[in-house]
Amino acid sequence: MTFQTLDDIEDGQRVLVRLDLNSPVEDGDVQDNRRFDRHAETIRELVDRDFEVAVMAHQGRPGRDDFVSLEQHADILADHIDSDVEFVADTFGPDAIHEIAGLEAGDVLVLENTRMCDEELPEEDPEVKAQTEFVQTLKGEFDAYVNDAYSAAHRSHASLVGFPLVMDAYAGRVMETEYEANTAIAEKEFEGNVTMVVGGTKATDVIDVMTHLDEKVDDFLLGGIAGELFLRAAGYPVGYDIDDADLYDHQWEKNSEKIESMLDAHRDQISLAVDLAYEDDGSRAEQSVDDIDEKTVSYLDVGSETVMEYSPVIRDSEAVFVKGALGMFEDERFSVGTAGVLEAIADTDCFSVVGGGDTSRAIEMYGMSEDEFGHVSIAGGAYIRALTGAELVGVEVLKR
Ligand SMILES: Nc1ncnc2c1ncn2[C@@H]1O[C@H](COP(=O)(O)OP(=O)(O)OP(=O)(O)O)[C@@H](O)[C@H]1O
Ligand SMILES: O=C(O)[C@H](O)COP(=O)(O)O
Numbered sequence: 001m002t003f004q005t006l007d008d009i010e011d012g013q014r015v016l017v018r019l020d021l022n023s024p025v026e027d028g029d030v031q032d033n034r035r036f037d038r039h040a041e042t043i044r045e046l047v048d049r050d051f052e053v054a055v056m057a058h059q060g061r062p063g064r065d066d067f068v069s070l071e072q073h074a075d076i077l078a079d080h081i082d083s084d085v086e087f088v089a090d091t092f093g094p095d096a097i098h099e100i101a102g103l104e105a106g107d108v109l110v111l112e113n114t115r116m117c118d119e120e121l122p123e124e125d126p127e128v129k130a131q132t133e134f135v136q137t138l139k140g141e142f143d144a145y146v147n148d149a150y151s152a153a154h155r156s157h158a159s160l161v162g163f164p165l166v167m168d169a170y171a172g173r174v175m176e177t178e179y180e181a182n183t184a185i186a187e188k189e190f191e192g193n194v195t196m197v198v199g200g201t202k203a204t205d206v207i208d209v210m211t212h213l214d215e216k217v218d219d220f221l222l223g224g225i226a227g228e229l230f231l232r233a234a235g236y237p238v239g240y241d242i243d244d245a246d247l248y249d250h251q252w253e254k255n256s257e258k259i260e261s262m263l264d265a266h267r268d269q270i271s272l273a274v275d276l277a278y279e280d281d282g283s284r285a286e287q288s289v290d291d292i293d294e295k296t297v298s299y300l301d302v303g304s305e306t307v308m309e310y311s312p313v314i315r316d317s318e319a320v321f322v323k324g325a326l327g328m329f330e331d332e333r334f335s336v337g338t339a340g341v342l343e344a345i346a347d348t349d350c351f352s353v354v355g356g357g358d359t360s361r362a363i364e365m366y367g368m369s370e371d372e373f374g375h376v377s378i379a380g381g382a383y384i385r386a387l388t389g390a391e392l393v394g395v396e397v398l399k400r
Contacts, residue, residue: 003169005170006045006170006172008170011050012052013051014052014054015051015053015143015145016139017054018147019035019042019055019172020035020057020152023036023059025059028068030059034361035151037080038174040080048106052103053108057070057149058120059073062121067115070111070112075087077108085110086099088112091120096112114159119133119134119135121157126161126162129161130165135158135163138163148174149174150175151379153175154394192319193218194219196321198224198322198323201247201324202324202380203225203255207258221271221314227272227273228248228299229259230270230272231272238276245298273302273337274306275302276289276299276306277300278297278298284301284336287303301337302327302336303337307337307341311344314350319350319352321355322341322355325359335362342354343368351374353375355376357380358380360376
């Protein structure tokens with residue numbers, strides 16, 4: 001192991017712990033998900049070992065609907081560790097310092113959303129982040145820093161990269177497990193076919209992964225919003241915003257050239273949806289992409305014919321990686337694509353990895369279990385960067 005872990009720290013210290021509790025927020029309600037479950041193991045261990053624990057985490061980004069307080073996260077975490085968790089609506093000001101001072105052995109306190117602190121977000125070098133007032137103030141309150149937020153480790157934000165430069169720093173259990181699994185996967189060689197299912201909402205992530213893995217992956221099966229943008233590049237009248245939606249056009253402007261050249265260079269490797277699903281009078285309806293003359297509805301899933309085409313490719317693969325959902329699976333009507341490919345993977349004995357904070361939620365939601373997959377990562381962006389062999393800044397600073 002290249003960094004210190006919880007095996008290397010003496011019990012009973014005052015620790016500042018960075019988790020990634022970034023979650024889907026529906027109508028203001030934070031949705032419980034696998035991230036709580038995983039991080040609870042780290043926190044439970046710290047509680048059992050009499051540490052005094054203050055938790056830092058982020059939620060959403062300023063300006064977005066999911067940029068909310070961590071008050072609900074503290075309650076959800078309390079359920080997962082089956083013990084009290086206090087919350088303070090302050091990141092590093094006098095209220096936070098007061099609550100931190102009152103911590104006793106086995107106590108857990110969640111500090112307010114780190115992204116409510118101005119010094120957290122701009123991506124800057126770890127050396128710059130280490131000198132912020134945020135880091136300099138909190139470091140004096142603790143004996144050590146623990147980073148468990150592997151899924152945010154691709155961000156050079158103060159709470160992730162500043163503290164390890166000025167404090168004793170350790171990797172939490174999630175950091176350790178995800179790092180080992182994802183690094184091993186990146187180094188693995190496969191003799192048979194390797195397939196990657198790519199979807200979700202983030203076109204840049206999808207292009208990145210396709211660009212870096214085009215030699216390792218034999219077949220890319222596309223869906224989701226990213227898949228629609230590829231259909232647009234292939235000449236279909238889909239993949240642009242209608243009504244007030246803001247999902248496609250800005251991503252198209254940023255990425256169209258890359259998508260077009262990717263499609264040109266790798267047409268044989270890339271499978272696009274042959275049909276798409278939309279809402280019609282409250283029900284699911286499907287349409288072949290060849291029959292779409294003009295986009296008049298929002299497509300929320302790939303169609304059943306697409307799943308029938310993708311499933312045999314998965315069955316014939318030695319390894320399958322998933323990043324991003326093929327549709328808006330949170331609504332059961334539009335879960336056919338995502339649940340269909342996940343079931344096809346679960347039914348074969350291929351090596352499989354499912355990544356993405358949101359996407360991995362579909363596993364239990366549709367009656368499958370984590371054991372049916374090789375590795376289920378709670379990371380999205382960090383997972384695909386790791387697969388491409390890229391270093392994660394939050395991990396690198398822990399190694400120093
Ligand atoms: N056609 C679609 N319209 C609207 N939403 C879609 C569509 N297809 C997929 N999605 C959404 O994509 C989301 C998952 O993909 P996304 O890439 O955003 O997250 P992720 O894979 O969990 O990764 P990360 O952890 O980086 O957020 C799901 O919440 C799903 O609802
Ligand atoms: O949910 C994630 O993928 C991580 O928490 C990083 O969040 P961000 O993409 O908003 O930086």
